[in-house]
Amino acid sequence: xxxxxxxxxxxxxxxxxxxxxxxxxxxxxxxxxxxxxxxxxxxxxxxxxxxxxxxxxxxxxxxxxxxxxxxxxxxxxxxxxxxxxxxxxxxxxxxxxxxxxxxxxxxxxxxxxxxxxxxxxxxxxxxxxxxxxxxxxxxxxxxxxxxxxxxxxxxxxxxxxxxxxxxxxxxxxxxxxxxxxxxxxxxxxxxxxxxxxxxxxxxxxxxxxxxxxxxx
Ligand code: MD3
Ligand code: FE
Numbered sequence: 001x002x003x004x005x006x007x008x009x010x011x012x013x014x015x016x017x018x019x020x021x022x023x024x025x026x027x028x029x030x031x032x033x034x035x036x037x038x039x040x041x042x043x044x045x046x047x048x049x050x051x052x053x054x055x056x057x058x059x060x061x062x063x064x065x066x067x068x069x070x071x072x073x074x075x076x077x078x079x080x081x082x083x084x085x086x087x088x089x090x091x092x093x094x095x096x097x098x099x100x101x102x103x104x105x106x107x108x109x110x111x112x113x114x115x116x117x118x119x120x121x122x123x124x125x126x127x128x129x130x131x132x133x134x135x136x137x138x139x140x141x142x143x144x145x146x147x148x149x150x151x152x153x154x155x156x157x158x159x160x161x162x163x164x165x166x167x168x169x170x171x172x173x174x175x176x177x178x179x180x181x182x183x184x185x186x187x188x189x190x191x192x193x194x195x196x197x198x199x200x201x202x203x204x205x206x207x208x209x210x211x212x213x214x215x216x
Pocket of ligand 2: 136
């Protein structure tokens with residue numbers, strides 16, 4: 001193993017099973033924060049963050065963009081993956097190698113050696129933004145995990161079970177934390193509580209979350 005991330009298995013990050021098949025890798029992205037944030041800036045320069053509208057007609061408080069072969073979008077007609085950015089009409093920016101490598105390395109760590117993401121949804125939370133309890137089910141094959149990378153301000157993440165009314169647990173996700181959501185947890189309800197104000201040395205008054213998916 002001689003790739004950039006090969007040493008990640010040597011320096012095993014602290015791992016914690018949050019739920020069946022959900023593995024938290026604390027600080028897993030910290031060695032790569034610089035290159036990841038630089039790549040994120042490049043993506044946002046060609047596909048700017050925007051607050052999308054839900055099918056129900058509400059504007060999301062979280063601003064989003066995407067990279068990869070497909071990007072998650074929502075508007076009055078529904079939720080879906082699209083190869084093109086609806087704002088520019090052009091394909092989403094390519095997924096940077098450092099993104100794919102980070103996601104694959106974490107997935108391997110979490111027990112998914114075959115995971116190859118084709119989509120990365122990038123969420124930007126400013127103070128006051130939140131994401132209400134939902135399931136991620138717009139992807140074609142739920143045997144693939146989702147890998148999430150948190151950067152910047154901390155946020156309280158909320159996750160329940162397979163049913164909306166299942167009891168929820170809360171956990172604070174910090175800069176550099178990575179979670180692999182596979183197995184039963186893949187379809188668990190989850191959300192992010194209202195982001196508190198703060199200042200982060202790398203991201204300022206914001207939290208970014210990257211979710212790597214196999215959408216197609
Ligand atoms: C559990 N994002 O983009 S990341 C989302 O922090 C989303 O921006 C949140 O929920 C965020 O859909 C949560 C953690 C996460 C991501 C995907 C999951 C948890 C998940 C998919 C299934 C189960
Ligand atoms: Fe989600």
